[in-house]
Amino acid sequence: MRLKQAVRQATGLSCSIGVAPNKLLSKICSGLEKPDGLTVLDPVEIPSRIWPLPVRKINGIGPKATDTLAAMGIITIAGLARAEPILLKTHFGLSYAEWMLRAANGVDERPVITRADPKSISRETTFERDLHPRHDRAVLSGVFTALCSRVAQDLMRKGYYCRTVGIKLRYDDFRTLTRDRTLPVPTADPAVIRRAAGECLRHVPLERKLRLLGVRTSTLTSSAAPDTADQSGQRELALGTTGTGANRREAARGN
DNA sequence: TCTGGGGTCCTAGGACCC
């Protein structure tokens, strides 16, 4: 209640809170008495308060899994908790099936983490009208370069370098595809990112109109350990002589 | 309920290494 008061004082907003033995149950509980709710769950109440809920309430079970479960006759969390493990496994694979069963039984051992480094940084945009790769080439090229610049700015502002650069395309029929390339050396340089993204673009069909274009960077390292151009040359050489997989593959591709 | 812009995690195949 003090937390709710503090939020209201700081923001003027109400909030709903779930107090439970773990993150999974807290998340479910936080939604049970919206708006301005405060739900406290004792583990012994799992059968009475959690099991009657639809499976969709579990954070991690989305539209697809909900549909598949419904087709198996499983609607509630109770039904999921009782489900035959082998049956779940055939539909969802071992690890997701095991996770589902644990979740349905209120088991969740994940630690609370309040801060984590990002895994990827990206920018994307949907056009006001679908653009054709050939007829609207100039516009697309400008947008593409701008996206690369914004991603590079984001990287620099947040203090990261990326080693993998990728693109995302959505066609006018809503099909989405991605391509990515991994660089030998981490970078936050807009020109290097633009070149790598352009390379990705060459490996994609460009006959249809495009609805969306995006640029993504991943395999991030923090600013603590960037390679300067000079050092990277030496590092390349050293890797070449010791023979890591990555370096040999680069060599095989003619880099 | 749909769309948009940002993310995370998982799976799977291929290439390559020891």
Next chain:
DNA sequence: TCTGGGGTCCTAGGACCC
């Protein structure tokens, strides 16, 4: 020289979340 097992990295796509 070949085969096999175990492992990593890269790439692509899908499900899911806010």
